[in-house]
Amino acid sequence: MKLGEQLVLERRITPTQLQSVLAYQKRWSCKFGEALLASNLLSSRDVLSLVARKLGVPYVELDVLRIPEHTVGMLPSQLLARHAVIPLGTRGSTARAPMMVAMSEPQNLRAVDDISFAAGRPIMPVLAMPQDIQTALRRHGIILGRPFDPLELPEDAEDLVITRGVEVEFLQVQSATVPAPQTRDPLDWTVAIAQGQA
Numbered sequence: 323m324k325l326g327e328q329l330v331l332e333r334r335i336t337p338t339q340l341q342s343v344l345a346y347q348k349r350w351s352c353k354f355g356e357a358l359l360a361s362n363l364l365s366s367r368d369v370l371s372l373v374a375r376k377l378g379v380p381y382v383e384l385d386v387l388r389i390p391e392h393t394v395g396m397l398p399s400q401l402l403a404r405h406a407v408i409p410l411g412t413r414g415s416t417a418r419a420p421m422m423v424a425m426s427e428p429q430n431l432r433a434v435d436d437i438s439f440a441a442g443r444p445i446m447p448v449l450a451m452p453q454d455i456q457t458a459l460r461r462h463g464i465i466l467g468r469p470f471d472p473l474e475l476p477e478d479a480e481d482l483v484i485t486r487g488v489e490v491e492f493l494q495v496q497s498a499t500v501p502a503p504q505t506r507d508p509l510d511w512t513v514a515i516a517q518g519q520a
Contacts, residue, residue: 325354325355325372325373325376326340326343326344326354327340328372328376329372334363334364334368335363335364339361339363342361343357343358343361343363344357346360346361355369355372355373366451367383370383370449370450370451373449374449377428377429377449379428379447379448379449380446380448380449381448381449381450382410382424382448382449382450383450383451383454384408384424384450384451384454384455384457384458385454385457387410389408389409389410389458389462391462393409393410393411394408394409394462394464396409396412396421396441397409397423397437397440397441398440399464401436401437401440402459402464403459403464403465405425405430405433405436405437406425406426406452406455406456406459407423407424407425407433407437407455408423408424408450408455408458408459408462408464409421409422409423409424409441410422410423410424410448412443413446417442417443418443418444419443420443420444420445420446421437421441421443421444421445421446422446422448423437423445423446423447423448424448424449424450424454424455424458425447425448425449425450425455426449426450426451426452426455428447428448428449434447
């Protein structure tokens with residue numbers, strides 16, 4: 323059973339709300355969980371637990387978890403940034419104890435294999451919100467800055483605001499008509515060049 327149908331059966335959303343979420347998903351080509359979050363019908367924690375249950379993996383709320391530096395250092399920072407994952411620790415103290423790794427796509431077997439190879443041990447994927455992983459990676463200096471959502475401008479926008487720090491500039495976008503280029507006969511160009519008028 324699909325997650326949306328399950329939510330309707332559990333009466334957590336209505337059939338109309340499901341159609342709205344599906345329309346959003348189709349419009350923005352995103353995952354169902356992302357569309358559900360964008361609709362504000364359920365909390366991020368509820369969506370996280372539902373998706374984790376559907377995928378059959380545990381989940382973690384990284385915003386309430388402090389990950390020690392030595393734990394983050396268990397994997398190369400380039401690998402963490404490339405796959406947008408963060409290690410949470412190991413289950414047990416042996417060299418072959420599985421490493422728990424927070425990721426937003428625990429079903430991505432290529433990433434799991436890559437991480438497992440780098441760690442030299444099995445990986446236990448743990449579902450986490452993508453933005454929480456990004457925040458944790460920034461907190462540990464793995465990535466810089468903050469993620470930006472794509473900006474959608476209305477078609478009739480005439481003013482653009484560009485901000486840098488606290489400076490604000492206003493640009494007026496003019497819809498000017500560009501005159502068509504004048505065409506000249508090549509013979510005219512030759513005469514103009516010969517007379518020094520080109």
